C-alpha cells in the first residue's frame with residue numbers, strides 16, 4: 001500500500017501534537033522493547049540489555065527506526081533497570097525482559113546503604129547512557145529522543161518489593177515515604193545523566209502504582225512525581241511521556257495525573273485505558289487542565305499485537321483511531337512494552353494502518 005507523501009517531519013509532528021496543534025496525520029509512538037529482540041536468535045535479550053557500550057541496543061533501535069519510521073524514539077531496556085543499579089537482583093532471559101528475584105531493601109538499615117545510581121557506571125544503566133549518545137548522534141533534531149525512568153513510586157516498589165512496600169504503606173508509612181523519597185533522588189540523578197547524553201524528552205510510570213487505592217496514590221505517588229517533573233523541566237527537558245500501566249486501579253488513579261503538574265511540561269499520557277471509550281473520556285478530562293497534553297496507547301501489546309494476525313491488528317487499530325483520534329492530541333501506541341519476539345508483520349500492520357488513517361469527514 002503506497003502512502004501519501006508526508007508534509008511534516010517527525011520532530012515537527014510530535015511538537016505540534018503535544019501543543020494540541022493540527023498534524024498531517026496521527027503521530028506514531030515508539031514501538032518499545034521490540035528493539036531488544038531485533039537480533040534474536042543470534043543475540044539474546046540478556047546480551048542486549050547488559051552490554052555496557054549500548055551498541056547492540058543502538059543497533060536494535062536503528063533497525064526499528066529504519067523499518068517503521070515512528071515519530072519518536074525512547075531509549076529504554078527493562079523496567080527494573082534503575083532498581084538493579086541500586087542492588088535489586090534480576091533474572092535474565094534469552095528472549096524476554098529481565099524480572100526481579102530479590103530486592104535491595106529488606107529493612108530500614110538497608111535504605112541507608114542503598115546508593116543513588118550514576119547512569120554512567122552503575123548496573124545496566126551504562127547500556128542506556130551509551131546507546132542514547134549513539135542514537136542522538138544519528139537522529140537528534142529529526143526524531144524526538146526520550147529516555148527516563150519508571151518514576152519515583154515504581155522505582156521505590158522495585159527496590160523494596162511490591163508486597164513489602166504495600167505493607168509499609170499500611171503499617172509504617174514513614175518508611176514507605178523514606179523509600180519513595182530515596183527513589184525520587186535516584187530518578188532525578190538518572191535523568192540528569194540522560195539529558196547530558198542527548199535526551200530531549202523524558203518519561204515516568206510503570207506497574208506497581210496501579211495497585212494503589214486513590215488515597216495512597218495521592219500520598220505516595222503524586223508529591224514525588226511532581227518533584228520529578230519539576231526537576232525534569234529545570235534540566236531542560238521539552239516533554240514528559242507518562243505511562244499508565246494495567247492494574248486494578250488504573251482507570252481510577254489516572255484521574256489524579258493532572259496533579260503531577262500538567263502546567264509544567266507538555267505531557268503524553270499513554271498506556272492502559274481499559275477501552276477506547278475510557279481513553280476518549282480521559283483525553284477530555286486532561287485537556288481541561290492544559291492545552292499541552294496528548295494521550296496515546298491502548299492496543300494490547302501482550303495479546304492483540306503479539307498473538308493477533310496482521311488483519312486483526314489493522315482492524316483493531318482502525319477501531320481505536322475512529323474513537324480516539326478525532327480532535328488530535330492522540331498518539332498511536334501500544335498499551336505497554338511490546339514483547340521482544342512480537343511478529344514484525346503485526347507491527348507493520350499496526351504502524352501502516354495509522355499512517356494511512358484519515359479521520360472520517
Ligand SMILES: [Zn+2]
Pocket residue numbers: 206207243244245246271335336337
Ligand atoms: Zn506498562
